[in-house]
Amino acid sequence: MIENQYCGIITIIGRTNVGKSTLFNKLINQKISITSHKINTTQKNIVGILTKKIYQYIFIDSPGFDTQKKIFFKKKILKDDITNKSCLILFVIQALKWTLTDQKILEWIIKKNVQYFIIINKIDLIKNKKLLLPFIKKISQKNIFNKIFLLSAKKDFFLKKLISEIKKKIPKKKHIYLLKKKTTCTKKFLIKEILRKSLLKCLHQEIPYNIKILPPLIRKYKDKAYFIKIFIKVKNLRYKKILIGKNGKKIKFYRKSTKYILEKMFKKKIYLIIIIILEKSTF
Incomplete structure (x- = not known):
């Protein structure tokens, strides 16, 4: 009897320099996507694969969005729509920072009608943790039906909790890639x-x-x-x-x-x- 398998595509999106690639590398436990404090470090979609027993997670690290460059934003959103096959979107924002770009990305995600989590990243940089509560409340008002996670991808804070919740969203489906496959990148x-x-x-x-x-x-x-x-x-x-x-x-x-x-x-x-x-x- 063939064991049940679970497989899903999880897309990581957000504006530039919020820590998407660091989170991506931590989730797949491999340093595939490059990280840097420079903007637009990730320039193409990068696929990372993590297979754990009956579960296969296919993570996509996407280039950062910048709505100030409208042509770039529309090109990435409309021409290269990476969410069509996703079972879950991880929308990464930076702790205590909510910009116009973040707002536009969230509005776009909502229109897509795809399940998503909001990831408040870089909480290790916040010295006064009391400031996080009003920020979470502010984001909650924009994000009524979806989960919000506090995280430090760099320091591994609350990463296990996020992985546990991602697992619940993976649909029952045959694995796409072989066990040893870590990325589709050449x-x-x-x-x-x-x-x-x-x-x-x-x-x-x-x-x-x-x-x-x-x-x-x-x-x-x-x-x-x-x-x-x-x-x-x-x-x-x-x-x-x-x-x-x-x-x-x-x-x-x-x-x-x-x-x-x-x-x-x-x-x-x-x-x-x-x-x-x-x-x-x-x-």
């Missing part, structure tokens, strides 16, 4: 994302967001190692100098930090080459 995508995280970490405010990381060239060696070559394309020589850094200090940092994370992720020896080229260059 190796090339993950390599690019990890390098992008290293760039964001090192460059701080001088990061040129319009740089382009080309798909890496990967060569496998007897199932023991990967030889990886990545080209970063920039618009001009000034950007190239910024990315390389004085005496190549910055590019050495990207290589070292990216190599370290890749070796942990792939459990193989990594030989990594990073080359920065100008936009008009050919190779």
Whole structure:
């Protein structure tokens, strides 16, 4: 007799920089989606899969919404509607902050008629916890029939309670992915994302967001190692100098930090080459 199985898609949405990717990584117990204090760190939908016995959770980490950029908001909401197949939406907001963007996202969720939880994240940053109660009451007035959770995804505060409630919303359905499957992202995508995280970490405010990381060239060696070559394309020589850094200090940092994370992720020896080229260059 085949055991009953439960499977569902849970989409994490919210405005930029509220901690969606941190929550995503904690929920799937894998560091797949990159995290940073910079806005728009997540640029594409990232799928993470967690299978526990008869339950399979398919989490989607979505790019942050910014209604100040109306075209961006409409494009992400209407053209790339990630909620159509979701059994649950996790709407993440920051503790003590409710913006016009949050309000518009909530109105959109309500129109979609999909089950959702509101996640008040980053409560570890609030020193005076008494301030949370009036904020919860304010959100409750906007969110009459759905649950609200206090959370610190970074510190794991109340994470188990959230997972327990998510489990109750997963419908009875055959698993979509095999047990060992952790993400639908390709190796090339993950390599690019990890390098992008290293760039964001090192460059701080001088990061040129319009740089382009080309798909890496990967060569496998007897199932023991990967030889990886990545080209970063920039618009001009000034950007190239910024990315390389004085005496190549910055590019050495990207290589070292990216190599370290890749070796942990792939459990193989990594030989990594990073080359920065100008936009008009050919190779």
